[in-house]
Amino acid sequence: MVVTIVAGGQWGDEGKGKIVGYLSLKDHPAVVARAGVGPNAGHTVYFGGKRYGLRQVPCAFVNEKCRLLIGPGTLVDPQVLLKEVEETGCGARLGVDRNCAIIEQRHVEEDRATGGKIGTTGTGCGPANVARVRREARLASEVPELRPFLTDVPLELHRMMEKGGDILVEGSQGFGLSLIHGTYPFVTSKDTTASTLAADVGLGPTEVDEVLLVFKAYPTRVGNGPFPTEISQEEAERMGIVEHGTVTGRRRRVGKFDFEMAKRASMINGATQLALTCIDRLFRFPPTRRFENLPSEAQRFVREVEEKVGVPVTLISTGPDIWDTIDLREGRR
């Protein structure tokens, strides 16, 4: 039985959705629980020729045998959730914790009116977390439309652990957006590291076996705030890298890999493994599943990350499709 947390090492948008999609099809975890702030996150997964940008439903929906959960620490916007349930057809295997706090329309309006300085996603997450701290938030148990999905996520996870099933926790956002460890005040409304992701779904620190920290080969950031290794938009364009946010459609700022930040993110998350994504876009080569097929400079980059961060790189994403993945875990497990 293995409990794994997937967390973001930069400013979100590291490709956690793709990694969770891959792990759910490859490893067949019994349960995948979504953690993190809420529908401010957009996790993208390409499956069956279709692109899904999911803000609430775990990306593990691609494995029809996975039970899908949303932990009590994660905010739920019922409208966003119900739309995704329809789009993915996952309703029969989805569970929403009774204690998830609810994003109301007024939270969205307040966020849009006041979030400009930080460049928030305008999805109501900050104001909803404020309401929760004030002990004024409505909980999922009080929302009639959510009744078919209500469950006790911590209890479900612990029952599954007793039965010996593997558990995957799908974190959202990234280290630099953490309210505690990130670039305050240009951060999200909660801590985003593995400890809080565990708490979001009701797991204790001693129950977690693996923390898989995800880095994009070139970090990106949407919204305002410090970005020490940022490059100009023109330089990014010359490298062929132009990206837009999944949730807001805003153009992402682009930078060079920040080894110092990666090391600190790894330290504070307690990372046991690293995943590197979008390496094909930085070094420009076609998708492959074999390390030997990587261009030599890409191989050197992977080794440099391992050496400087001091944690093994176990997964390398070389294309958008779930199976465009180099899996170096064999022999480690």
Ligand code: IMP
């Ligand atoms: P908020 O979380 O909407 O309050 O936004 C606060 C900051 O976090 C802004 O810079 C957002 O762009 C950023 N942010 C929040 N969630 C994500 C995410 O999932 N990916 C990328 N940036 C995010």
Ligand code: MG
């Ligand atoms: Mg995203």
